[in-house]
Amino acid sequence: MSSLAQLYLNDKDLAVRWSNITEDFTGELKKEAQIALRKLITTSTEIQVQDLIGSDKWQHNYQRTAYRHGYRSRGLLTSFGYLANIRVPRVSSGKLSFKCFKAYKQRSSDVDELVLKMFLAGVSTRRVKEVLEPLLGTNCISASSVSQITKSLNEQVNKYHARKLADDYLYLIADGVYFNVRNPINKHRRCVMVVYGIKSNGVRELIDFELAPHGEGEVSWEHFLNRLYHRGLKGNSIKLVSRDGNKGLKNALATVFPNANQQPCWAHKLRNVANKLPKSLQNTCINQARDIYNAGSYHEALKNYNCWAKTWNPVQPDAVQCLNDDILDLLNFFKEPKHLWIKLRTSNVIERCFREVRRRTRPMSCFNNQDSIQRIIYAIFYRQNKIWENKPLKLLHKI
Numbered sequence: 001m002s003s004l005a006q007l008y009l010n011d012k013d014l015a016v017r018w019s020n021i022t023e024d025f026t027g028e029l030k031k032e033a034q035i036a037l038r039k040l041i042t043t044s045t046e047i048q049v050q051d052l053i054g055s056d057k058w059q060h061n062y063q064r065t066a067y068r069h070g071y072r073s074r075g076l077l078t079s080f081g082y083l084a085n086i087r088v089p090r091v092s093s094g095k096l097s098f099k100c101f102k103a104y105k106q107r108s109s110d111v112d113e114l115v116l117k118m119f120l121a122g123v124s125t126r127r128v129k130e131v132l133e134p135l136l137g138t139n140c141i142s143a144s145s146v147s148q149i150t151k152s153l154n155e156q157v158n159k160y161h162a163r164k165l166a167d168d169y170l171y172l173i174a175d176g177v178y179f180n181v182r183n184p185i186n187k188h189r190r191c192v193m194v195v196y197g198i199k200s201n202g203v204r205e206l207i208d209f210e211l212a213p214h215g216e217g218e219v220s221w222e223h224f225l226n227r228l229y230h231r232g233l234k235g236n237s238i239k240l241v242s243r244d245g246n247k248g249l250k251n252a253l254a255t256v257f258p259n260a261n262q263q264p265c266w267a268h269k270l271r272n273v274a275n276k277l278p279k280s281l282q283n284t285c286i287n288q289a290r291d292i293y294n295a296g297s298y299h300e301a302l303k304n305y306n307c308w309a310k311t312w313n314p315v316q317p318d319a320v321q322c323l324n325d326d327i328l329d330l331l332n333f334f335k336e337p338k339h340l341w342i343k344l345r346t347s348n349v350i351e352r353c354f355r356e357v358r359r360r361t362r363p364m365s366c367f368n369n370q371d372s373i374q375r376i377i378y379a380i381f382y383r384q385n386k387i388w389e390n391k392p393l394k395l396l397h398k399i
Contacts, residue, residue: 033080041076041086045098049089052096066093077107082137107141115141115149120379125150150375157371157378161208165232169197169207170395171340172260173242174249175347176216177354179373190370191216192377193224194350198343200237202392206353206381207233211370218248225256235260240332242344244268263332265347266293269323276319285312285319293345298334305331337395356380 053066069090076083088098097103118128125146132140173196178189191212197205208228212220229235235257242263243249253262270289274282288308295301305327313320323330333344343349357380 037078037080038083038086041083041101045089048098049091049096052091052093066091068092075106076101077111077136077140082140107145111136111141112149112152115146116153119146119150119153120382151371153375153378154371157374160378160382161210163231165207165228166199167232167234167236168200169233170200170237170239171198171242171336171344172196172207172238172240172257173344173347173350174221174253175244175265175350175354176212176246176249177350177357179357190373191220192373193221194353195224195228196350196353198340198393198395200395202395204349204388204391204393205385206350209377209381211373216246216248218251221246221249221252222255225252229256240336240344242333242347244347245272245326261332261335262329263344264326264329265345266330267346267348267351269326269330273319273322276322277316281316285316288312289323293330293333295334298331301331301334339394353380353384356384 049068053068057068069092071087071089073085074088076086090096101108114132115128118131119125123131126143128146129141129143174194176191176193178191192209193212193216194209195207197207199205208224210220210224210227212224214220238257238260240263241253241257241260242265243253244265245268250262250264253260270286273289274286277285288311292301292304292308295304305323309320309324333341336344357377
């Protein structure tokens with residue numbers, strides 16, 4: 001047998017043996033890591049006590065101002081697992097703050113960072129425990145502990161709402177979504193207003209959101225848009241703003257960004273048209289209306305609209321009038337680069353984010369307070385913005 005064949009067989013045998021001991025090896029490695037970490041913590045606390053007292057154990061020092069006072073036991077959850085019964089030295093002078101862990105802190109900072117990263121990545125608070133158990137052991141962390149950790153996001157949420165905005169957005173999409181929120185008396189529905197933007201470099205961004213105090217009326221939208229305006233979004237570069245059919249939003253946009261063209265959402269508009277039709281005619285009429293926004297140019301779309309209106313006006317004038325009220329604005333997206341038409345003619349990009357919000361909030365059925373709903377929405381927006389950072393759109397000049 002050649003030396004090469006012998007080496008192959010030896011390597012094959014080694015691979016078989018390795019596969020048999022891999023599970024035990026990783027388990028032993030984890031135990032050794034826990035032993036090493038325990039020794040590191042114990043040594044660190046002993047050194048800190050020695051520096052405070054000024055002498056080692058059993059060493060006489062008449063200049064000392066503090067004395068050792070035995071030990072106490074405590075546990076600590078780390079990224080290597082749970083460390084139980086750690087011997088922590090005590091001093092007679094009172095409480096001593098150790099550098100390696102904070103008083104009453106049950107978890108190391110890296111565990112909290114891991115939980116926050118999982119939450120921002122889309123893992124629900126109840127699923128975090130399920131994911132961490134194989135890594136950190138059973139009963140490592142509870143859903144209530146995860147909720148407490150995520151409360152540290154409140155500071156990041158406040159910074160997100162207050163950050164300065166560059167006035168380089170070419171396109172905006174605005175919409176709102178409703179959630180159930182509890183108050184001390186009962187639960188009620190609150191609207192979350194959202195603005196999405198496409199920058200001049202093609203980067204997409206969920207710019208900001210705000211909880212409307214009394215529904216998405218004109219006052220609420222104008223307050224939200226004015227806040228964006230004073231943070232730097234002056235609207236000097238905006239070419240088009242896509243929106244739903246809310247009249248309050250329409251008027252607020254005209255007030256804050258008067259020079260920007262508005263694009264009503266085709267999906268919302270066709271739902272309104274369908275509501276004017278009997279069920280027997282809805283599919284036929286709406287399918288023919290879709291030929292308007294699926295046209296290859298502005299003039300072709302206008303031609304398709306005239307044909308559609310001529311067909312349906314004698315039998316369903318209310319439905320035709322509903323579309324006719326906004327037809328010129330509905331065709332504004334044709335003035336922009338063709339590859340952006342599908343993104344600008346509806347507010348679906350925000351609706352997809354709302355679906356992710358609903359997926360994560362469906363098991364809750366109702367939020368306990370406004371801070372909890374802000375943390376969930378911020379987590380979803382943060383993750384989506386990170387994805388879009390590396391996937392800019394290719395922008396072209398107007399056609």
